[in-house]
Amino acid sequence: MRRVALRGIRAHLVRFILSILAVSLGVAFVAGTFSLRTMMTSTFFGIVDSSMAGDAYVRGTEPVAGYTTTGTTGETRNTVPTSLATQIAGVHGVAKAFAEISGPIVLVGKDGTAGTRSPSFGMALHPNDTTVTVVAGRAPSGPTEIGLESATLRASKLTLGDQTKVVVAGVIRTVRVTGEISKGAPMAGATIVFLDVPSATAAYAADGMVATIAVYANPGVTEADLVENLTPELVRDKAARAEALTGDAMRAEARTDIESQLGFVLAFMLVFAGISLFVGAFIISNTFSMLVRQRTREFALLRAVGASPTQVFASILIQATVVGLLGSAIGIGGGLGLVSLLRVGFAQVGMDLSGSTPLDAQTVVISLLLGTVVAVGAAAFPARRAALTAPIEAMREATAPERSLLARSIVGGILTATGAAGLVVAVLAPDDHGSAMVGVGAGLLMLGTLLLAPFLVRYTLGVLAAVFVATVRPLGRLARGNVVRNPRRTANTASALMIGMALVGAASVLAASATASTRAIVDDGWSSDFSIQSATGNVPIGALADTRTLASVNAVDVVTYGPAVTTGPGETASAENPLMVVGLPVGAFGRSVTIDTVTGALDTLAHGQIAVQKAIAADRGWHLGDEVTFPSRTGTIGARIGAIVDTRLFRSPIIVSDVLFATIIEPAQTTVEDLLITAAPGVTAAELRADLTEVASPYVVLSVLDTEDFAGQLASQVNQILVILYALLGLSIIIAILGIVNTLALSVIERTREIGLMRAVGLGRLQLAGIITIESVLTAVFGTVIGVVLGVAVAAVMPTVFDGVGLTTLAIPWAQLAEMLVLAVVVGILAALWPASRAARLPVLDAVASD
Amino acid sequence: MTTNSITKPHYMRSATPIPSSAIASARGLVKTYGKGDTAVQALAGIDVDFDRGELTAIMGPSGSGKSTLMHCMAGLDTVTSGSVMIDGEDVRRMNQRQLTKLRRMRLGFIFQAFNLVPTLTAAENITLPLDIARRPVDRAHFDAIVAAVRLETRLHHRPSELSGGQQQRVACARALVAKPAVIFADEPTGNLDSRSSAELLGFLRRSVDDLGQSVVMVTHDPRVATYAHRVLFLADGRLVEELINPTQASVLEVLGSLDATPTTDATDDSVALAPIGF
Known part of the structure; x- marks a missing residue:
């Protein structure tokens, strides 16, 4: 049997290549992630060893x-x-x-x-x-x-x-x-x-x-x-x-x-490696379904001459093992290549990483094992089907009955409903474990939707397909029929895009919301003309002195941040959870910043009292007039709560005067975040900006911003983060294309006779290619729409839940979402190229006479 | 006609002019599979005319070339040499696009099995050739055909919800709906029981007699052949006999005389399975 299995691979090498490619991609990411980890830890450990030699x-x-x-x-x-x-x-x-x-x-x-x-x-x-x-x-x-x-x-x-x-x-x-x-x-x-x-x-x-x-x-x-x-x-x-x-x-x-710091980054990357392996597994399973289907008669022959079901099963698993090992080996090479590229890239931007080879035995073993196990696992289902098919059944025109979707849909429905309920609860009661609720809810929603997807294919794809059915008659209807025919397969094929698009959809909504929120906060609370900020996060004191000397400046308000162990009435001091304190000159209120007070008055800050945010007051049970204490070098200092405020302008829960700030925060822990500058009477914004820029430029890292610049700067920072997500989306698109190609190729082979029939009754080659392209586009658009809807739904919850951290406004970037949809159509067309031309080239008679 | 006559086919003389009564004709038709030593001649120079408004059956032992002849006539297979004319047009000169158009507008097909697109309803399957050609459906014609094949109540069912006989009747209706010049049927009753066969063949014959349709049908079953106006017999890629108004007895007689060895055709075309050992 082993000989039969190995000969089978040689005879069908081209068909195995897609599977091998799928394994390679998944494994390359796993191997690459592990190698990167090895390389980074060895670099950082090298730093530790060389700089901590005491x-x-x-x-x-x-x-x-x-x-x-x-x-x-x-x-x-x-x-x-x-x-x-x-x-x-x-x-x-x-x-x-x-x-x-x-x-x-x-x-x-x-x-x-x-x-x-x-x-x-x-x-x-x-x-x-x-x-x-x-x-x-x-x-x-x-x-x-x-x-x-x-x-x-x-x-x-x-x-x-x-x-x-x-x-x-x-x-x-x-x-x-x-x-x-x-x-x-x-x-x-x-x-x-x-x-x-x-x-x-x-x-x-x-x-x-x-x-x-x-x-x-x-x-x-x-x-x-x-x-x-x-x-x-x-x-x-x-x-x-x-x-x-x-x-x-x-x-x-x-x-x-x-290790714990790198662990977070690597966990994130491993999630994507996991996704690619998951989709890879699906591609492998698809390829083996295709092979099993084509070789049903061969298996029937083997069974007839005395092979047991176990032997047939084993012969397919042997092939899967070969595919897994080969794919993993290529994948490990690819992973190494990826990391080497990264290293060169890092070196280009001046980040030297350790020269020691990042591939260790552990990585090789894990990658090989993972790739092979996934391949064998994915092949096991088609193999089982092949082995259990009665010989005589295989001889007949086999139409595999579609398994019921009921159980899967019920489980999926329950998970989706639970996830959605979690999100709703998070919105209604955002204070009680809101973020955890969102996390769990989003996870369940994703998982549930993946399970529910075949059901959705059956009952919602008709809506998406309506455009094609109405405009491209009768191709649209034929394509819809083919996509809906095997909902499980269509759903699985679309899953890669679904996951990728959900992530990117959520991220782009969050990014747009964050930008809009900041904008709203700045517009409401920021009344100074300019702000000077530093790329290092800390404005040099020298710049403050220089700014103060300018004639065009009316006032410079310094915004300083620092952590302080804050102990309220009846609480015990804990260094584990210091609170961020922001210090401002008392004169800044009304001049540079506008802060809404809930109760009390900000004037009290001049007398050594403090203002606390509404949220922290509710959280810790603090009231107006309560005394909180801070440690300082000269002993514990007490301060009364003189105002409870509600502002998003500052992230910190406690606002104090600059005088009190200097007493309770050590200089080493002080960060000068902002200089808020108001113009002297009669000075235009342009003049002030010119003066400030002249002061700031020698410090190299300082920038002079008005409210407009500030919002723009934030948007560009957010976009930088999005670039990383787009790179990951690129990965999920490549895998999605592979998956769609594979599924279409399988379905073309399965439908050879049907295609022949339609060609015989007059279907042209272009029309046939059109049907397959529409199928492909429908699959891609389906995955994208579901993914984007999920992503947007989860992201839409966030402004309510994370209101406290400054995400106040929900903004949905419609243009960007539309671009994603266009991208899906392009992906669909690209993926259809090969299977469509392959189907169009099938000779009509071969198709009619195919068994 | 009550008399059965056995005549030597008159069209074995090559380059005979095509009679105006012919809807489909072949002259010197040769089809060779493979090359060199392994070459097999499936059709060894055939001259044939299929008459307008007739049901013609093609019979012959397994490997005699009857399916190949039909595939070549219908433009489904390439021809090694010779000419094929359908309704006055030379099929051999057509490119893929023209062949597609020919199949779409001028020909109807009924296969032994797998005639229907499983994702479409019976009605959609019937109108498929018209839909593909983007031609409007002639409602009266459609209704007449559906009534003739007695499918009125099954129109909105999928093929998987239809019996074998119903499926083949849908295929017939589909072949007829575009009013093709000629319908090619390849063992149309091969998978049906005798009652369903009789129904289907009766319908095909009526379409010829009542509607003037032209039908060419490949079969191995003498009973099926009796529904034809004329039966052509093939052996080793050549036309050997012709029967006008056949009866079961006369067909069996010809088949018997064709070859001393008994025909194995009765096991139908899926004999490819035989070597596997069942």
Whole structure:
């Protein structure tokens, strides 16, 4: 039997190619995803190993509210004094210890811009730090010199000795590049600028505090011994609030953190790999149905000469295994190619990834196994049908009875209804687990619709087909009949597009809504003439000072953000869930921003009281006049709630005056998000803009925006995210085309006699091609319409549910949805090309005489 | 006519002028399958005229070329040499487009099985040739035909809801609806029981006698052949005998005389299955 099976593949190689292609595509994405993961983790692990080479680390003991501005990983803890480094240098076994001083920086490249938006760090170059080496030139010395990491130097196009500018600690500084410095591993595109220790300390540790101190051991002292020696010293100095841990433990923490961050991205990519495999499985199953159908007589012969059903079944499974293995092997190669392309692409934009080969044994085994299991699983159903067909039955004109759709439709209907109910509940009671409801509801709705799809094909496709039935007689009616004839198959074929279009439909509605919402918020609440914002998210303090000196400016209101552990009446402090606090000058209300108060008054902010958002007040049970407390360096500070407000202009739940803000938020945790500028009397917008642009341009990363620009900028950011989704849509379209081609080819073969009959009674070749094209277009449009309806339905719920995060307005981008529909028609036509020409070329007599 | 006569076919002389009574004719028709050593001559130079307003049956043992003759006459198969005329037009000179038009406007077909498009109702199947040609349906004609084949109550059923006899009657109605010059029927009763066969053949004969339709029918069944005005006998790709107003006895007599070896044709054309061992 094995010989029969293998000969079968050789004889029908062309027919197997589609299946192999389908497996390859799915596997390529799985293999590519895993390889990318390997490559990225090895790159980031390389960074961890090369930049965290200490034998022990000293860090704070208590977690604090905060987020990292320097890209360091792990939870944020209290900072420790830099002086601790000298203090512990004398501990037994310590060779050297130095505070790790780093922070954000903007480096102006040769072309006068800050280049890509990759993370940029400035860090102190300790003279005796062995983890970095000066490759060329010399180490920077003094505030006017910098060293650049090798990849940064290349990306910036600067050369040693060049003069350039950096923005550090909020001010522009002219500096000279004195050295190229290597960290011993690719830095994944991060911009790294080295400063000498005094400059770095002045910029990033002006208060004498740092996050960590790296400790190196004398030869022969183990990491554990080192920590044991350090601990008593740290415990004694209670004020320092510091603890020691081994280098291995520190690196392990960093790795875990990186893995969990990458895990999210990879999970997202794996979903798409899963979709392609799912559709691939369907294509395989279709191909085997086609083969089984064509070879029914051959199987009948084998059965008649004594082959058992099991043997027939096994022979088909052997073929599936070969298809699976071959497809997986090609897929793994394709995945590698994909990742190599990505690496080249990343390198082009200045992101160096590790050179180590990303293919590990685990990836190969998983990919091979997955591809083969999917292929064998998908072939099992047609194989079973072939094996169980009685020999004599196979001889007759076989018309496979369509299995009932009832069970599938009932389950699908229940899931769809439950999903829809979930969405409705989410809309009606958006406060109670609204987002979870939307997630579960959308998932159920999708799954239910996929199950319900054959039912929909049978009962709704007629509506879609009505156009064709009415305009292209009688081809439209014939095509409709063919599409509806096997609803299960049509639905499965359309599923790839359905999923892809649902995702893109939802995303485009969300994008349009987000843009419209922001626009509405800005229009309502923003009354300043201009805003200055930074691409790094943090406006340098120097720019503020410069702006204030302009004669054309009436007022500059600084909007600052920072996290604070906020404790209401009867609550216990928890560093796990800090609240974002926004600080504004008291004068800004009514001048730069308009905020609706529910109760109380914003004047109270001038007297150290705070304003809270309506939503958080309801959530935490806070009332006007309640006192909440914040930790600060000088002890706990209490503040009364002077106003409950309802505004979308600020994302943070708590609004305080700039004075209170400076007391409760550490400078290291402060982000200057916005400068809101109002014009002096008699100054035109154009004049003010010109002045502001002149101030902002030296900082390279600043932009001057009016309300119009602001909305436009947001729209362009949203569109950048959409590009990624469109790339994924491209994938689902390729797979959809493959699936439709496959289904049409199968159906042409199955309908050979019917086609012959119609040709005999006078159907022209073009008419025949027309029927098949209409079938294809109907299938594609069906998948798209259902997908878009689903996507839009889910997305339409979001503004109600996510009202609290600023999504207030529902906007449906009709033009874009119409484009998707046009795309579906194009996909349908493309997919029909080959099967239609194949059918048209069938000789009439062959078709009539076909058995 | 009450007398049965056996005559030598007069059309075996090549290049005979085509009589005006002929709706379809062939001269020197040769069809060879394959090339070189494996070449098989299915038709070895046939001259034939099918008369207007007659039901002509073609008989012969398996492999005698009767189906090939019909396929060549209908433009369904290519011809190696010779000429084929349908209603005064040379089929061999036609390209694909013209052949399609010929089948659409001038010819009707009834096959042994699988005559109907399963997704269309009986009525839609009947009007299919007209729909394809985008010609209007002559309602009176349609109703007359439907009444003749007694399908009035089954018009809105799908083929899967019709009996075998009903399906073949739909096929007949479809062949007739476009008023073709000639109808080609390939074993039209091959899959039917004797009662349904009799009904169908009676109807075909009436369409010839009452409507003046011309029908060419391939069959292996002597009883079926008795419905024809004339029976042509093929053997080894040649026309060998002709019967006017055949009876079952006269047909059997000719068949018997054609070949000493008994005909295996009775098992019908799906003998291709035989080697499998049933």
